[in-house]
Amino acid sequence: MVDEQSPAATVSSAAQPAPASRSSFPALRGVRAAFVSFSRLPLGGYPYRADEWRWAPAHLPLVGAVIGAAAAAVWLLSNAAGLSRSIGATLALATSVLASGALHEDGLADAADGLGGGHDAERTLSIMKDSRIGTYAALALGFSLLVRVAAISSLEARNWFWLIAVHCLARLGPVRLMLTEPYVSPPSSARSPHFLPIGRGQLLAALGWAVLFSALGVLAGWLPLFSAAWMLLAVALLSALAGRYFRKAVGGITGDLLGALEQLSEIALWLTLLICRGF
Numbered sequence: 001m002v003d004e005q006s007p008a009a010t011v012s013s014a015a016q017p018a019p020a021s022r023s024s025f026p027a028l029r030g031v032r033a034a035f036v037s038f039s040r041l042p043l044g045g046y047p048y049r050a051d052e053w054r055w056a057p058a059h060l061p062l063v064g065a066v067i068g069a070a071a072a073a074v075w076l077l078s079n080a081a082g083l084s085r086s087i088g089a090t091l092a093l094a095t096s097v098l099a100s101g102a103l104h105e106d107g108l109a110d111a112a113d114g115l116g117g118g119h120d121a122e123r124t125l126s127i128m129k130d131s132r133i134g135t136y137a138a139l140a141l142g143f144s145l146l147v148r149v150a151a152i153s154s155l156e157a158r159n160w161f162w163l164i165a166v167h168c169l170a171r172l173g174p175v176r177l178m179l180t181e182p183y184v185s186p187p188s189s190a191r192s193p194h195f196l197p198i199g200r201g202q203l204l205a206a207l208g209w210a211v212l213f214s215a216l217g218v219l220a221g222w223l224p225l226f227s228a229a230w231m232l233l234a235v236a237l238l239s240a241l242a243g244r245y246f247r248k249a250v251g252g253i254t255g256d257l258l259g260a261l262e263q264l265s266e267i268a269l270w271l272t273l274l275i276c277r278g279f
Helices: 026-038 050-080 085-100 102-118 119-126 135-153 161-169 172-180 200-219 225-250 257-276
Strands: none
Touching: 026 050, 050 085, 050 119, 050 161, 050 172, 050 200, 085 102, 085 135, 085 161, 102 119, 102 135, 102 257, 119 225, 161 200, 161 225, 161 257, 172 200, 172 225, 172 257, 200 225, 225 257
């Protein structure tokens, strides 16, 4: 999610105090903080107070929905232009990667190298802080990109909302782990801790965004109810399993591990949608 080396995670003014008037509604300011932290949208708004940063994760699913909408727009334009599905899918995926600053892909790469090459928690965390791409990282990124392009390629133009749903729900699991798991990277070497700790209110807000967009898709006929229910279940199950695995591997979470979970969630959600389509 928030990777230690990612440019999108650099929030140099995180510790700077903001005027008191700006903190009247930290949850609302958290929306803007979420976009400047987890996307490339230049919304500015610095400086933010600590309570405003802590509300940023609550709006991660909303950020995902906006990024998914951008990808869906490119997907529809590609279809309208008569481009092949594979090209349209590649362009749609590239749009989402650019809009997020490759934040989660970077986390997946570092997590894959660390978990694949580390034999204990200390070594795993050390490898994850290395910016170089190893074999495990290259393979993980390759598989992730291939599966997602293949999934989007199988869509019809009428399935455009699925891009929004996947990007929205894929960001719910990391918020849950931010609440339930300890952050294990040393504060001196990571930038993620300024989002922590979060409370149940942030998780409920994130869940609210996920349910809102799922309900919108169902009520508008863009997303089958059967599929929406299974997607929420898949996210809940995957985040529970990931939390258990991360706790066993390194004792908790890091920004890289959260980014890896987002990527795995996208893949799981695409597979869930495609499987449900067969029923």
